[in-house]
Amino acid sequence: xxxxxxxxxxxLDFGDLMHRYGTFVILIVLLAVASMLSDVFxxxxxxxxxxxxxxxxxLMAVGMLFVVLTRGIDLSVGSxxxxxxxxxxxxxxxxxxxxAIGATLVVGxxxxxxxxxxxxFLRLPAFVTTLAVMTIxxxxxxxxxxxxxxxxxxxxxxxxxxxxxxxxxxxxxVLLMLAVFVVAGLVLTYTRFGRLVKAIGSNRDAVRLSxxxxxxxxxxxxxISGILAAAAGIISSSRTGIGSANIGVxxxxxxxxxxxxxxxxxxxxxxxxxxxxVGVFILGIIANLMNxxxxxxxxxxxxxxxxxxxxxxxxxxxxxxRR
Amino acid sequence: xxxxxxLSGIRKSFGGIHALKGVDFVLRSGxxxxxxxxxxxxxxxxxxxLGGEHLPSEGEIRIDGLSAVFHRPADAMQRxxxxxxxxxALVPDLSVAENIFLAELPRLISWREMKRRARDIIQxxxxxxxxxxxxxxxxxxxxxxxxxxxxLSRNARVIVFDEPTAVLSVQDAERLLTIIRDLRDQGVxxxxxxxxxxxxxxIADRMTxxxxxxxxxxxxxxxxxxxxxxxxxxxxxxDALFGEDVPREIGRELLRTxxxxxxxxxxxxxxxxxxxxxxxxxxxxxxxxxxxVRLIFGADRHDAGRIFVAGQQMRIRRPGDAVRAGxxxxxxxxxxxxxxxxxxxxxxxxxxxxxPLTNLVGVVRRRAERQAVDALSDQLRIKASSQDAPVSSxxxxxxxxxxxxxxxxxxxxxxxxxxxxxxxxVGAKTEIYSLIxxxxxxxxxxLVVSSEHHELFGLCDRILVMREGRLAGQLMPPxxxxxxxxxxxxxxxxxxx
Numbered sequence: 001x002x003x004x005x006x007x008x009x010x011x012l013d014f015g016d017l018m019h020r021y022g023t024f025v026i027l028i029v030l031l032a033v034a035s036m037l038s039d040v041f042x043x044x045x046x047x048x049x050x051x052x053x054x055x056x057x058x059l060m061a062v063g064m065l066f067v068v069l070t071r072g073i074d075l076s077v078g079s080x081x082x083x084x085x086x087x088x089x090x091x092x093x094x095x096x097x098x099x100a101i102g103a104t105l106v107v108g109x110x111x112x113x114x115x116x117x118x119x120x121f122l123r124l125p126a127f128v129t130t131l132a133v134m135t136i137x138x139x140x141x142x143x144x145x146x147x148x149x150x151x152x153x154x155x156x157x158x159x160x161x162x163x164x165x166x167x168x169x170x171x172x173x174v175l176l177m178l179a180v181f182v183v184a185g186l187v188l189t190y191t192r193f194g195r196l197v198k199a200i201g202s203n204r205d206a207v208r209l210s211x212x213x214x215x216x217x218x219x220x221x222x223x224i225s226g227i228l229a230a231a232a233g234i235i236s237s238s239r240t241g242i243g244s245a246n247i248g249v250x251x252x253x254x255x256x257x258x259x260x261x262x263x264x265x266x267x268x269x270x271x272x273x274x275x276x277x278v279g280v281f282i283l284g285i286i287a288n289l290m291n292x293x294x295x296x297x298x299x300x301x302x303x304x305x306x307x308x309x310x311x312x313x314x315x316x317x318x319x320x321x322r323r
Numbered sequence: 324x325x326x327x328x329x330l331s332g333i334r335k336s337f338g339g340i341h342a343l344k345g346v347d348f349v350l351r352s353g354x355x356x357x358x359x360x361x362x363x364x365x366x367x368x369x370x371x372x373l374g375g376e377h378l379p380s381e382g383e384i385r386i387d388g389l390s391a392v393f394h395r396p397a398d399a400m401q402r403x404x405x406x407x408x409x410x411x412a413l414v415p416d417l418s419v420a421e422n423i424f425l426a427e428l429p430r431l432i433s434w435r436e437m438k439r440r441a442r443d444i445i446q447x448x449x450x451x452x453x454x455x456x457x458x459x460x461x462x463x464x465x466x467x468x469x470x471x472x473x474x475l476s477r478n479a480r481v482i483v484f485d486e487p488t489a490v491l492s493v494q495d496a497e498r499l500l501t502i503i504r505d506l507r508d509q510g511v512x513x514x515x516x517x518x519x520x521x522x523x524x525x526i527a528d529r530m531t532x533x534x535x536x537x538x539x540x541x542x543x544x545x546x547x548x549x550x551x552x553x554x555x556x557x558x559x560x561x562d563a564l565f566g567e568d569v570p571r572e573i574g575r576e577l578l579r580t581x582x583x584x585x586x587x588x589x590x591x592x593x594x595x596x597x598x599x600x601x602x603x604x605x606x607x608x609x610x611x612x613x614x615x616v617r618l619i620f621g622a623d624r625h626d627a628g629r630i631f632v633a634g635q636q637m638r639i640r641r642p643g644d645a646v647r648a649g650x651x652x653x654x655x656x657x658x659x660x661x662x663x664x665x666x667x668x669x670x671x672x673x674x675x676x677x678x679p680l681t682n683l684v685g686v687v688r689r690r691a692e693r694q695a696v697d698a699l700s701d702q703l704r705i706k707a708s709s710q711d712a713p714v715s716s717x718x719x720x721x722x723x724x725x726x727x728x729x730x731x732x733x734x735x736x737x738x739x740x741x742x743x744x745x746x747x748x749v750g751a752k753t754e755i756y757s758l759i760x761x762x763x764x765x766x767x768x769x770l771v772v773s774s775e776h777h778e779l780f781g782l783c784d785r786i787l788v789m790r791e792g793r794l795a796g797q798l799m800p801p802x803x804x805x806x807x808x809x810x811x812x813x814x815x816x817x818x819x820x
Binding site: 190191192193195196198199202203205206207208209210211212213269270 | 620622641642643645646647652654659660661662663664665666670674675677681684685686687689729733
């Protein structure tokens with residue numbers, strides 16, 4: 001018996017390591033593969049391009065991370081980003097850009113508030129609730145835009161300037177995304193809010209029985225997710241200067257994939273901002289790599305799915321095969 | 324009388340915790356063999372090994388004298404061994420008949436045949452349950468009958484009952500004992516785990532006593548008394564377990580409920596606990612004790628009555644209200660409700676009162692928190708590698724101390740303990756008792772729910788006994804005896820409070 005146990009424990013350690021640092025291993029492997037496959041990949045210009053492509057996804061992934069940490073899920077982020085895109089494009093024609101952006105974020109917050117209240121206080125399942133909010137937000141975006149793309153034009157110049165501008169070679173949207181990740185990381189590590197969000201996902205009952213009003217925190221994470229999704233919508237339209245109800249279709253899946261590739265548990269309690277950022281980056285690299293390698297669009301989707309499964313196997317597979 | 328089951332030198336570890344440290348156990352066919360021991364002694368783990376749920380780390384299982392290795396419950400069932408757990412393994416949304424034959428459902432189900440066979444088995448047990456009834460709609464006692472029927476349908480030769488009567492009414496428990504005697508007379512080997520010693524003495528032929536993962540001894544029922552068995556279980560004299568009581572001054576009333584109730588579960592409960600006092604809540608499982616303390620703590624909402632803390636009426640609708648009123652609850656199920664297992668000791672210990680450790684923007688002041696937790700760890704003697712270690716890495720006793728630390732840190736006035744030493748080893752028990760006493764000695768009010776009667780007797784100044792959601796009476800020190808407590812807990816016309 002004792003001879004059997006020894007290699008068993010060593011394999012357990014490997015699985016544990018992969019579980020903990022798998023995200024980074026995947027990133028390093030991908031970077032290595034990418035730099036071998038393409039000469040242009042490791043140029044600053046291309047890397048910035050990758051990051052700009054994922055800026056909107058990154059914002060949504062941060063919101064998703066907070067929700068997932070509480071053991072919830074927010075399927076509405078893609079639709080809310082479309083609503084944010086349309087609303088900002090409409091409002092910027094009528095008011096100062098700052099006000100328009102503020103109002104758009106409020107709309108996003110309202111979407112999150114609806115999900116949050118239903119999930120936290122009426123204890124509806126998050127999956128179905130946010131699925132409903134998803135169709136509502138998408139519908140609202142089509143109504144607000146009458147199904148037409150809305151040009152921001154002259155009035156939206158500030159926003160498009162933000163979407164296309166650089167600071168020291170770094171696009172503004174990338175800066176914004178990085179800032180949001182840093183703030184999220186600090187909140188999760190150092191504040192009461194972050195600590196309790198994780199604790200709620202890990203054991204809701206124990207936190208409630210410590211006298212903490214769990215529902216308030218649960219509402220808060222959906223509101224955060226809504227705000228960040230609306231912001232992601234503004235970022236998306238800031239590059240083209242067009243508000244559209246058609247953006248962000250399936251973006252919730254990218255956000256969830258990023259969070260999960262980042263090692264967060266959909267069962268709540270486990271996950272970090274840094275890892276989620278790496279998860280977002282990984283998704284961006286994969287897409288970029290396939291573009292550089294001239295993989296056709298439809299094939300890209302298939303590859304993307306296969307690579308995500310591979311990444312998950314690397315992280316979780318070892319504990320599965322151990323059995 | 325042949326020996327169907329022989330377990331020898333069984334060891335089982337989970338992580339670093341040794342749950343079984345070399346246990347021997349022998350069961351004959353046609354006997355009722357009681358397995359006794361305190362919570363955490365390893366009884367259930369041993370039976371999980373026998374039932375194929377755990378693979379032992381070491382040791383041998385012999386069935387009918389032949390060595391056997393069970394990788395999964397199905398392996399054990401194939402050899403005729405069935406374990407009936409406290410949490411029953413029935414599918415609530417399937418019918419009685421389907422549940423009975425769940426493991427061997429044919430591809431194509433003949434309902435008539437299945438119902439007929441199900442009815443046969445149930446009638447053999449002397450019950451009348453419709454085979455087509457949904458298990459969800461049955462009473463707990465009926466569900467237990469279905470479990471037994473399930474075992475019989477597989478021609479079980481060994482049936483393990485883990486606390487079968489804990490959730491049953493007195494009458495149903497009687498009927499179950501009759502069934503078990505019949506099974507024995509038909510040659511089935513029965514392992515019977517129960518905390519109710521009087522019941523054990525009525526039904527068991529032999530008893531094996533376990534303590535801290537080992538067998539203390541195996542005795543014939545006729546050779547011992549209840550007191551002997553208790554001594555074997557506890558491993559020392561009872562009063563040694565509780566240590567010295569600290570001098571306590573009983574002061575003013577800190578907790579009072581008036582007519583507190585919720586539906587049928589808790590009805591019209593009025594009680595008071597004074598500063599410095601330790602009051603026990605006794606009664607059978609299901610009498611409403613846990614439900615009552617959850618009402619006081621706001622974990623569930625009461626629909627009748629009022630709660631006063633230090634003479635002031637408090638509106639307690641959720642746990643947060645109770646914590647603000649100075650009430651703390653050490654809940655019954657430590658892992659599910661007491662601690663966040665995956666998070667550090669530090670986070671758990673300060674969770675109930677983070678305000679003084681948090682600055683204006685909500686950032687937790689790490690250094691202050693570390694000092695506070697260090698002080699708590701010293702005070703409660705929590706044994707851990709560091710305060711950043713996850714609670715899951717601690718032993719049961721130390722996990723429970725983390726829950727106590729949480730409420731010590733919250734600095735409440737009223738502390739409620741629900742089964743404070745469940746799953747805790749004997750050494751940690753003594754420490755927890757002395758912590759409870761110290762808390763009371765600081766002028767706080769303590770309410771203790773416990774199903775271990777000697778714990779109530781050893782710890783409490785007086786004991787309130789509940790039955791069917793009501794207070795059935797009160798015991799004071801000279802009257803502390805198992806019989807008096809059970810009489811209040813079980814009979815319906817004992818002297819009311």
